[in-house]
Amino acid sequence: MKKIDLHLHTKPSQYSDSAFVFSLPKLKEYVEKLAIDCIAVTNHNLFDLAQFNQISAELGITVLPGIEINLEKGHLLLISENAELEDFETKCNQVESLITSESEFITIQKLKEIFIDLSRYLLIPHYDKTPIIRPEIIEQLKPHITSGEVTSAKKFKYCLKDTNSLVPVLFSDLRFTEHMTVFSPRQTFIDIDDTSLRAIKTCLIDKHKVFLHHTEGHRFFQIFENGQKLSTGLNVILGERSSGKTYTLKTIAAMYDNVKHIKQFELLETDEEKDKKKFDELLTTKQSSVSEQFLKEFKEVVEDVATIDRKENEKRIESFLTSLLKVAVEEEKKDVYSKCTLFNESKFIETGNETLKQLVEATELLIENTQYRTIIDSHISKKVLQELIVDLMKKYEEVQEKNLKVRWLNSLVVNIQKELQSSTASEHIKDVDFYTILLENEKLKKFENITTQIKKEKVIEQTDVRRFKIVASTKRFTGAQELKNKSGIQQTAFSIAFPQYDSPTQFLDELKKMERIPETEYYKYFVDVSYRILNEFDAEISGGERSEFNLLDRIQNAHHFDLLLVDEPESSFDNLFLKNEVNEQIRQISKTVPVIVVTHNNTVGASIKPDYIVYTKKDIVSGKAVYKIYSGNPADPILKTIDGEEINNYNIMLDCLEAGDSAYVERKQSYDILKN
Amino acid sequence: MIQPTLNENNRMIYLKIENGKGHFFKEPDQWIEIDQIGKEDLLTLLDKAISDDFEMAEFDTDLLQNKAHQIIYKHLYQKFNELNENKNRFKDESEQLYKSAIEKYTEAIQNDGNV
Numbered sequence: 120m121k122k123i124d125l126h127l128h129t130k131p132s133q134y135s136d137s138a139f140v141f142s143l144p145k146l147k148e149y150v151e152k153l154a155i156d157c158i159a160v161t162n163h164n165l166f167d168l169a170q171f172n173q174i175s176a177e178l179g180i181t182v183l184p185g186i187e188i189n190l191e192k193g194h195l196l197l198i199s200e201n202a203e204l205e206d207f208e209t210k211c212n213q214v215e216s217l218i219t220s221e222s223e224f225i226t227i228q229k230l231k232e233i234f235i236d237l238s239r240y241l242l243i244p245h246y247d248k249t250p251i252i253r254p255e256i257i258e259q260l261k262p263h264i265t266s267g268e269v270t271s272a273k274k275f276k277y278c279l280k281d282t283n284s285l286v287p288v289l290f291s292d293l294r295f296t297e298h299m300t301v302f303s304p305r306q307t308f309i310d311i312d313d314t315s316l317r318a319i320k321t322c323l324i325d326k327h328k329v330f331l332h333h334t335e336g337h338r339f340f341q342i343f344e345n346g347q348k349l350s351t352g353l354n355v356i357l358g359e360r361s362s363g364k365t366y367t368l369k370t371i372a373a374m375y376d377n378v379k380h381i382k383q384f385e386l387l388e389t390d391e392e393k394d395k396k397k398f399d400e401l402l403t404t405k406q407s408s409v410s411e412q413f414l415k416e417f418k419e420v421v422e423d424v425a426t427i428d429r430k431e432n433e434k435r436i437e438s439f440l441t442s443l444l445k446v447a448v449e450e451e452k453k454d455v456y457s458k459c460t461l462f463n464e465s466k467f468i469e470t471g472n473e474t475l476k477q478l479v480e481a482t483e484l485l486i487e488n489t490q491y492r493t494i495i496d497s498h499i500s501k502k503v504l505q506e507l508i509v510d511l512m513k514k515y516e517e518v519q520e521k522n523l524k525v526r527w528l529n530s531l532v533v534n535i536q537k538e539l540q541s542s543t544a545s546e547h548i549k550d551v552d553f554y555t556i557l558l559e560n561e562k563l564k565k566f567e568n569i570t571t572q573i574k575k576e577k578v579i580e581q582t583d584v585r586r587f588k589i590v591a592s593t594k595r596f597t598g599a600q601e602l603k604n605k606s607g608i609q610q611t612a613f614s615i616a617f618p619q620y621d622s623p624t625q626f627l628d629e630l631k632k633m634e635r636i637p638e639t640e641y642y643k644y645f646v647d648v649s650y651r652i653l654n655e656f657d658a659e660i661s662g663g664e665r666s667e668f669n670l671l672d673r674i675q676n677a678h679h680f681d682l683l684l685v686d687e688p689e690s691s692f693d694n695l696f697l698k699n700e701v702n703e704q705i706r707q708i709s710k711t712v713p714v715i716v717v718t719h720n721n722t723v724g725a726s727i728k729p730d731y732i733v734y735t736k737k738d739i740v741s742g743k744a745v746y747k748i749y750s751g752n753p754a755d756p757i758l759k760t761i762d763g764e765e766i767n768n769y770n771i772m773l774d775c776l777e778a779g780d781s782a783y784v785e786r787k788q789s790y791d792i793l794k795n
Numbered sequence: 796m797i798q799p800t801l802n803e804n805n806r807m808i809y810l811k812i813e814n815g816k817g818h819f820f821k822e823p824d825q826w827i828e829i830d831q832i833g834k835e836d837l838l839t840l841l842d843k844a845i846s847d848d849f850e851m852a853e854f855d856t857d858l859l860q861n862k863a864h865q866i867i868y869k870h871l872y873q874k875f876n877e878l879n880e881n882k883n884r885f886k887d888e889s890e891q892l893y894k895s896a897i898e899k900y901t902e903a904i905q906n907d908g909n910v
Contacts, residue, residue, distance in 0.1 A: 455863045459830040467834055479893070486900075505900045512893040512900075519889035527885070528837050531874050538866045 120333045121314055124306045125159035125185065125243065126196055126268060126290035130170060132163035134221045141170075142297040143177055149295065149302045150178055152344050157314035159183040159198045164218045166211035168204055175201075181314035186211045189224040193252030196243040196268065197234065200316045210234055227259055237263040241320050246285055247274040257285070266323040270305075271377065271681035272331050272340040272351050273712050279326050279337060286326050301374060304341040308333045338730070340713070342371060345761050347748055350731035353709035355724055356717045357775040358735035363746040364717045367735055368684045371715065379680040381673050383687045383717075398665055402589070402650045409591045410648035413579050417569065421642040424566045425627060427559045439551040446546050457545035461535050465550050467525035475515045482508040563624055570623035574646050584675075585700060587660065587668050588653045593646050596620065602644055611635050616644075667696055674704045683712050689720035702727045721776035734758050734771050809843055810851035810871060815860040817868035829867050837871075844875045845882045851875060 129141045150158065157180060160171055166186050175182040184207055185198035199207045213233045217225055225233075234240060242260060244252035246267025257264050267285035269275050278287035291303045308330040311318045322328045332339040332348055339348040358364045365383065372380045446463065456462060485495055486504045540547050573593065580591040596602050602613035616629035623645065630641050652660050652668055660668065670688060677683040688701055697720065705714055705727060715733075718724045734749040749758035749766045757765045773780050800808040809820045810829070817829035821836060843849045854872040859865050878884075 455830075455861065456866075459863050459867060460833045461830075461867060464834050467838075483896075502904060505904045509897055509900050509904070512897050515893060516889045519892070520885045523885040523888055524838065524841055527874075527878075528834065528841060531870060532834060532837070535867055535870045538870070539863060542862065542866065 120308050120330070121156040121311050122154060122306050122308050122333065123157045123314070123319065124155055124291050125157075125183065125198055125241075125288070125319075126161050126187070126292045127158060128162050128187075128292070128294040129160050129174060130162045130165065130167050131294075132165055134164070134218060134223075136163055136294070139294045139296050142295050142299075143174060145297060145299055146174065146295040147178060149291075149293070150180060153302060153304065153306065153341075154346075155180065155306060157181040157183065157319070159185040159196070161185040161187040161196050161198070163187050164189060164211075165215045166208050168208040171204070183316060186214065188214055188230070189218055190230060190244075190252060191226060191256045192224055193250045193256065194245045195230075195252055196241075198241040198243070198316065200239070227256065241316055241323070243268055243288060243323075244285075246287070247278065265320075266329075271375070273681045275331055275340075276337050276351055277711070279329075286323050286329055288323065288329065289331070301370075302344045303374065304344055306341075307331075347750070347761055349713065349715065349733070349750075350729075351713045352730035353706060353727065354713070354715045354731045354733055355727065355729040356715060356733045356735060357719075357724055357771060359737075359775065362737045363735040363748075365686055366746070367733075367748070368686055368715065368717055371682070372684055375682050377679075377681040378684060379673070379677040379682070380684045381670070381686065381688070383690055395662070395665070398669070399650070402652070406589065406591060406650050409580050409650075413591075413593075413648060414573075414642055414646075417573055417645070418639075418642040420566055420569055421627070421645070422639065424559075424562055424624075425631060425638055425641055427563060429559075429563070429624070429628070432556045432559060435549070435551045436556065438549045442546055442549040446548050449546055452545065454543050454545060456539045456543040457547065459539055461532060462539050462545075463548040464532055464536070465548075466529045466532065466552070468552065468554055469522040469525055470518050472515055472518045472522070475511060475518060479508060479511050479515060482511060566627075567623050570645055579648065584668070585671055585704075586655045587664075587671075588657070590651050590653055591648055592651070594649045596644070596647055601647070605643060605647060606636060606640075608635050613644075663692075667692060667700065671700060671704055674701070674708055677708055677712055677714075680712060683708060683714045685714065685716045687717055687719065689718060689723055694720070694722040697722045698726055719775060724776045725772065729753055732758060732768065732771075734766065734775070736766070806850045807843075807848050808850045808852060809840060810868065810875075812852050812855060812858045812868070815858065817859055817861070817864040819871075829864050829871075830861075832867065832871075840871075840875075841878075844878055845885065849875075 131138050183198050188195045210233050242263045244267050247269040266288050269287045275287045275289050278284035288307045289305045291305045309322045310328040311322050331337050342349045356364050372378050574595050578592045582589045599613035599617040619625040619629050654660050732753050736747045738745045749760050751758040758768050759765050773783050811818050818826045821827050
């Protein structure tokens, strides 16, 4: 078994790195401390032969020449045999000359032109790691690509399980500088005897030959540079107060990028009222999609009716009627201009073609759909549909042509009317578009109706989260202050708008007068959506239950992370909840995400059935605190440090979880007495 | 039956000036004074104007003394003249959206027909 790290940096590239000064001694320390058998030097878009030779001479392990190339918007490691280095350098120089900014990349075509025979190299794309090489690019580079780089033990395990994934590899991607203090334990173990490129390539086509740990396969991964391992499942850290448990968690949290850390007491309530408000706000934000979804259609309605200018419409009708009456009275006095038919001619109204457009789209869907082809074909032939769509499109064009014509004519008529009207004192009939005005009035009536309906308070959605229920209900606004809170805008008063709240059209008119409210948000002020969490008895949850919900919610969300750290969950909860809910949830999530739980509590520590136990201990050696980590499987009688120091597991469990052997026995006796 | 007057090129005239007044030809067989023209008449005239066979007698204020007729005739004459340069504009513009789709499906119908 060999431990390899084929992705590390020794020289900053001008365009892809922040500047750093490479330290060869640090690289040497890294290789020795983590017992690495083979590395590849993979700088961004460059290869420095002189530096490479220096590194090779100094390290005494296999050092392979490589380059990390910006390829098609992703990154690709290209690693060569340790031979014909001048030729490799020339090729890498070509890459370097082509990439002159961070966003530039070379194409597959260019890659092939430069490196000619890709089968001579080991190609490893960023796979579950940004910036990724897209699947279609990987496909085009097959068979030269068999493995892909990932960023965590979780992703590594996922790729191994997924039959369609490439062979995963985990590398450090470190930049070695003088002042670095910790080394990332991200390396891959591979089942080979020698570290030649050929042997590594052969290995990286087989998922059974890559491992996270040299003896434990994928069940374990190395967490600290001293070789300390942890389970890729569920780990429990035990230890007395101030023995370094929280410190250990913090160190891990700092070492990894994508970690969910649920801190001690984080979920404990301090100020109930404040806490409830914060919780309600959080819930509202998290659930806002429910409200968005519920109000989606209403939003469209409001946006549409908001464009209606009722006052203007009324004015137009009035001016039409006034002018009509005047024209009638002046009928006898008509002159040569006002006698012209066009003098009082109304405008053409264009024909709406939205329905036709929708029909064309629907027919197109029927023609193009492949999923339900058989059903469609069994009722109507494609030919008929094609004839239909052509007819519809032609009709659309006809309507469109007519509309263009009437638009052209309207402008002609308006010009003639203007000139005729300016030549006479006779009154002319003011133009009014009754159709649009009537349509708008109908829309407003519908809007009033919909608003009345939507304001009726009711439950709109109910989601179960374990024993809790999130209930979303609509709620009427009860005052101007609530509207203001909803807007989140400081200098806005709803005191004029709110009295109109029960007359939707007038209320909308008032909202339209408020400059600070964007048109797209009017819909939010008609009805509010509130969220409540109920327990299994349909009662509002208590403060304690709120914390429980918080914890479960956070554990569930940890799916998106590479590592979940939970520090003393018992600080906030009772044993029954820990056993029934928390333990089960943690166990469940540990099947996909490595979990580390720090605890003193026997319900968590003992009943959770961990995969691995870690015991932290503080010793004072010559007046100085020395922190030790013992670990082992739960069933092991002995826990060991990396240096081989041993401690009795049974004693640890009783000391940490039951306050010692005598307390345990005493407690057991008390329970027995009660029982009998 | 009254026919629209033909000009020297045998093309049909739809707007003319007679007795100091403008007239337009309303199908099937009427010459009507231009102050009586309404919007539907305009639409019919427009359809004629974008066909090839459409001519107008030149706008001439000496011949056309009626002031109201002058206003209407002038506007019609100008606009229809402008249109003459780009008769296909309405058709072209309206065919933009579905042009390729109609070609595609028409071709498909024909191919299916051949099978």
